[in-house]
Amino acid sequence: MNNAIDLHQKLALIADHWHPRVIAELNDIQFKVVKFEGDFVWHKHDDTDEAFLVIQGEMIVEFRDRVVRVGEGQLFVVPKGIEHITRAERECHALIIEPRGVVNTGEAGGELTAPLDDWI
């Protein structure tokens, strides 16, 4: 059985951006920590919602028709099937909660696609 997992300690191990690392699982759900800055890519996840909890900084989730700012200590759930892009003006640290097997770039692919099941 695992011990308690410190989010800041895990985040301190990460030096790159847009590369989520798994830190825990709940049934088929994974908890991943990630750091990012700048613009991601437009994409969607047809089979699942995707939750972000901002640990440090602020992230922007842009949809085709609106923009949501998610600040420190705030939770936001991106609904499945909806195109979106994530951004951060300064480095942002977040916890992602989503099912095992979700590719970060969805159907879009490209160079920001991160490996699955990369534990830290």
Added chain:
Amino acid sequence: MNNAIDLHQKLALIADHWHPRVIAELNDIQFKVVKFEGDFVWHKHDDTDEAFLVIQGEMIVEFRDRVVRVGEGQLFVVPKGIEHITRAERECHALIIEPRGVVNTGEAGGELTAPLDDWI
């Protein structure tokens, strides 16, 4: 579509203990905020893991054979089917992540059993 959900703002609306309130859903998973202090009851959840992220304070998860302390900014997943009791020496604020329909007291029941799907 929802906006970002501020955990501290939601917690500020809660005056009672051991009564989780739903703030968001990810597929069939619910995010619930809760305040508690003192001892809960021994129980287990046979069908699901249960995750706690401590937002403020410290919680203790006691098993029959060990004790885990979960501090602020730490995540802990209680494995399914394992008897446990949660405690806090001082008021603790936490985010619970678990499937829709999980009864807080598991199979134990009793007066601390909270209603399901109580949104805040």
